Amino acid sequence: MKISSSRTLVLASLVGSALAGRIYTLDECVRGEGFYDSFNFENITDPTHGRVTYVNRTTAERLNLTYATDDTFILRADDTTVLGVNDTGRNSVRIRSNRRHREHVVVFDIQHMPEGCGTWPAIWETKETGWPAGGEIDILEGANNVVPNQSTLHTSHNCSMPNTTLQSGTFATTNCDASVAYNVGCGVKHTQDNSSFGPGFNNIGGGWYAMERTLHYIKVWFWERHDPFVPLDVSSGAWIIDTDSWGIPAANFPNNTECDIQSHFQGQNIIINLSFCGDWAGNPALYNASGCPLDCVTYVNNNPTAFTNAYFEISSMNVYK
Numbered sequence: 001m002k003i004s005s006s007r008t009l010v011l012a013s014l015v016g017s018a019l020a021g022r023i024y025t026l027d028e029c030v031r032g033e034g035f036y037d038s039f040n041f042e043n044i045t046d047p048t049h050g051r052v053t054y055v056n057r058t059t060a061e062r063l064n065l066t067y068a069t070d071d072t073f074i075l076r077a078d079d080t081t082v083l084g085v086n087d088t089g090r091n092s093v094r095i096r097s098n099r100r101h102r103e104h105v106v107v108f109d110i111q112h113m114p115e116g117c118g119t120w121p122a123i124w125e126t127k128e129t130g131w132p133a134g135g136e137i138d139i140l141e142g143a144n145n146v147v148p149n150q151s152t153l154h155t156s157h158n159c160s161m162p163n164t165t166l167q168s169g170t171f172a173t174t175n176c177d178a179s180v181a182y183n184v185g186c187g188v189k190h191t192q193d194n195s196s197f198g199p200g201f202n203n204i205g206g207g208w209y210a211m212e213r214t215l216h217y218i219k220v221w222f223w224e225r226h227d228p229f230v231p232l233d234v235s236s237g238a239w240i241i242d243t244d245s246w247g248i249p250a251a252n253f254p255n256n257t258e259c260d261i262q263s264h265f266q267g268q269n270i271i272i273n274l275s276f277c278g279d280w281a282g283n284p285a286l287y288n289a290s291g292c293p294l295d296c297v298t299y300v301n302n303n304p305t306a307f308t309n310a311y312f313e314i315s316s317m318n319v320y321k
Helices: 005-020 034-038 057-062 198-203 284-289 296-302
Strands: 023-030 039-041 052-054 066-068 073-076 090-092 094-101 104-112 119-126 136-141 150-154 186-189 207-213 217-224 240-242 251-254 268-276 311-320
Touching (some): 034 039, 034 094, 039 057, 052 268, 057 066, 073 268, 090 268, 119 207, 136 207, 268 311
Antiparallel strands (some): 023 311, 039 094, 066 073, 073 311, 094 268, 104 207, 104 311, 119 136, 119 268, 150 186, 207 217
């Protein structure tokens, strides 16, 4: 077929425009049983001192704490056992990706997240060895049903964010240094107060969380399940994505004179876990302020049925490079 010169110019212009954006290609698609292949179960003592026992894969499957269909993966905690004071914690799951990633995009299609007093669910990335030297990126994290979601960076020394960046969320703290202020990091509170986390998220059928990491910035987006503006390449799990078309992110952590992104973030694993109490959810002041009853450990010990809805239901995880 002969193509006219005018059409050639139009096509070249379109290709040039596309290449000018942030274009990524699907590198790994994980769904259903694929989570067992792409992740390992961390049977470890909780580094955040939670009232939790992270079990291995064999125990998780035997106790039905993880299970999968063709297009769904469930990760949950025990909701039947009353704990004694000498028990190590409520059985739960922490999984870590087999692969490490540097510059990439990851998109999670999540139907449901854990909810309840005492819960501390998170989807995040880090290099565990030598932490915090390799950095940490918290994509989805919160405790005790407190909204909104908070996306946070934790780093070694000398990393701070500017007070204002192009984002829809609001900085709660700007110093990312994990050694400062009891490791609160530099956190951005999302603007979707009722739908980005906890029961509000679950009531709308969840949505999509995405994170883009480059040498120059780290960004996080969230779209509700029925958001008419969710990008088609996100909702469809497209093979090629263009993050420049995704609009203003909920959280934007730019490279700046106070933080060199490239030197503070190394190859990282993706981690999905559900803890209880611990350094954040169990902090007495924060726990009481959330309106939760008793103290965190007593509540988690004695009220297993309160955690029937303490589970992740994830449709897919797509990694792009």
